[in-house]
Amino acid sequence: MNWLSDDAITRLQAASALPDLAGTRYRIIQRIGSGGMGTVYLAEDATLGRRVALKILDFPDASGELAARLLREAHILARLEHPGIVPVHDAGTLPDGRVFYAMKFVEGQRLDRLIVSMGAVSDRLRVFQRICDAVAFAHARGILHRDLKPDNIMIGPFGEVLVMDWGIAKILHQPPESAAESSRVARDAMARSAVKTGHGTILGTPGYMAPEQARGDVERLDERADIYSLGAILQFLLIGSAPAARAVVAIARMAMAENPAGRYASASRLSEDIALFLDGLPVSAYPENIFQKAARWGSRYQLAIVLVLTYLVLRAVLLIWFRR
Amino acid sequence: MNKIVYGLVLGGILGIFDGLTAWFTPAVRSQLLGIVVGSTFKGIIAGVLIGFFARKVNSLPLGVLFGLGVGLLLAFGVAAMPSTTGEHYYLQIMLPGGLVGLIVGYATQKYGSRSPASSVRT
Numbered sequence: 001m002n003w004l005s006d007d008a009i010t011r012l013q014a015a016s017a018l019p020d021l022a023g024t025r026y027r028i029i030q031r032i033g034s035g036g037m038g039t040v041y042l043a044e045d046a047t048l049g050r051r052v053a054l055k056i057l058d059f060p061d062a063s064g065e066l067a068a069r070l071l072r073e074a075h076i077l078a079r080l081e082h083p084g085i086v087p088v089h090d091a092g093t094l095p096d097g098r099v100f101y102a103m104k105f106v107e108g109q110r111l112d113r114l115i116v117s118m119g120a121v122s123d124r125l126r127v128f129q130r131i132c133d134a135v136a137f138a139h140a141r142g143i144l145h146r147d148l149k150p151d152n153i154m155i156g157p158f159g160e161v162l163v164m165d166w167g168i169a170k171i172l173h174q175p176p177e178s179a180a181e182s183s184r185v186a187r188d189a190m191a192r193s194a195v196k197t198g199h200g201t202i203l204g205t206p207g208y209m210a211p212e213q214a215r216g217d218v219e220r221l222d223e224r225a226d227i228y229s230l231g232a233i234l235q236f237l238l239i240g241s242a243p244a245a246r247a248v249v250a251i252a253r254m255a256m257a258e259n260p261a262g263r264y265a266s267a268s269r270l271s272e273d274i275a276l277f278l279d280g281l282p283v284s285a286y287p288e289n290i291f292q293k294a295a296r297w298g299s300r301y302q303l304a305i306v307l308v309l310t311y312l313v314l315r316a317v318l319l320i321w322f323r324r
Numbered sequence: 325m326n327k328i329v330y331g332l333v334l335g336g337i338l339g340i341f342d343g344l345t346a347w348f349t350p351a352v353r354s355q356l357l358g359i360v361v362g363s364t365f366k367g368i369i370a371g372v373l374i375g376f377f378a379r380k381v382n383s384l385p386l387g388v389l390f391g392l393g394v395g396l397l398l399a400f401g402v403a404a405m406p407s408t409t410g411e412h413y414y415l416q417i418m419l420p421g422g423l424v425g426l427i428v429g430y431a432t433q434k435y436g437s438r439s440p441a442s443s444v445r446t
Contacts, residue, residue: 318419
């Protein structure tokens with residue numbers, strides 16, 4: 001009798017773990033990564049001839065809870081059509097019983113890996129603004145992300161900023177226009193896939209989770225929980241950069257206030273404060289004294305001041321010359 | 325701030341300073357206010373023209389040359405105006421005028437947005 005080698009066994013195990021895509025339009029190219037709910041594969045969509053990312057449950061989910069969660073994530077993504085949120089193309093069940101959904105394949109790098117090569121603070125803040133914009137859009141559509149962190153932000157090769165992994169997102173409310181427009185079938189699907197997170201259940205990532213989220217106070221969670229995470233991301237973005245201006249540090253601190261009432265009321269307001277800072281204007285999180293105001297004003301109009309002084313020097317030279 | 329507004333503000337500020345330097349010429353000190361107003365107005369016109377040019381043409385050398393030309397031309401117009409003494413201070417007026425145009429030409433090419441609307445958040 002011949003024994004199988006370890007290498008052959010490993011290859012057999014890998015092959016048996018692969019999802020069965022027979023009869024579907026997809027063909028797996030390679031495994032990209034895995035998460036709590038399933039594995040993400042790079043696949044080819046044979047019908048449209050393009051590459052997609054397939055998120056597939058690791059096994060047929062008998063209880064249906066994980067399958068419902070995955071489908072729910074797909075439904076949430078379908079609701080969030082925004083340049084800063086990865087679009088979903090398709091969802092369904094594979095012949096082997098595993099639930100999947102297909103989304104845009106984003107070739108890029110995760111923010112936590114890209115940070116070392118990111119340059120000026122202003123560039124980092126512009127990336128941060130794009131994250132805020134995507135989150136603000138989701139909030140406007142009644143969705144909380146609940147797991148915002150650098151690992152879940154993807155930067156594309158052309159500078160696209162995409163917020164990923166909406167697996168533990170919470171639906172706060174149905175936006176009125178969506179409720180009116182969406183078909184009954186879509187609403188039913190959403191209801192079937194709705195998974196409630198019980199009180200006391202802690203979902204999220206330590207260090208990026210708001211205190212109320214870390215306590216498992218699920219019922220009280222609102223947009224300000226994501227604001228806290230955005231503040232933590234802002235703090236992360238400032239690591240390794242030139243000493244950040246006090247105003248930016250103050251913005252991060254305000255976003256990460258222990259009490260939700262002390263945080264920004266919305267991701268848009270947070271983004272606006274960053275925009276004000278980038279424009280050299282005062283930010284709401286940082287009250288300035290007269291000297292700081294003067295320094296900021298001087299820095300903002302540096303060029304104009306230099307040009308006027310240059311003119312005055314040259315004018316003085318001309319005056320002296322004319323008098324001779 | 326867009327290029328036209330940038331040119332207008334900078335041209336106006338430099339025009340004020342340009343007019344104020346007349347104080348150092350005792351012969352015209354009594355007409356200082358009129359000179360400052362005229363000079364500011366001249367600076368504003370030059371700034372708007374140069375800013376408009378910068379919005380259309382994206383070239384530092386051309387922008388500086390155009391600024392110098394506009395500054396000199398407007399200053400020539402002022403210097404050639406009939407005066408009570410009959411004297412014309414071409415050099416004393418045109419050199420600083422050209423300087424204003426040159427600086428505004430440089431500034432509007434380097435800074436300010438091309439869109440007509442201001443990019444500053446309020």
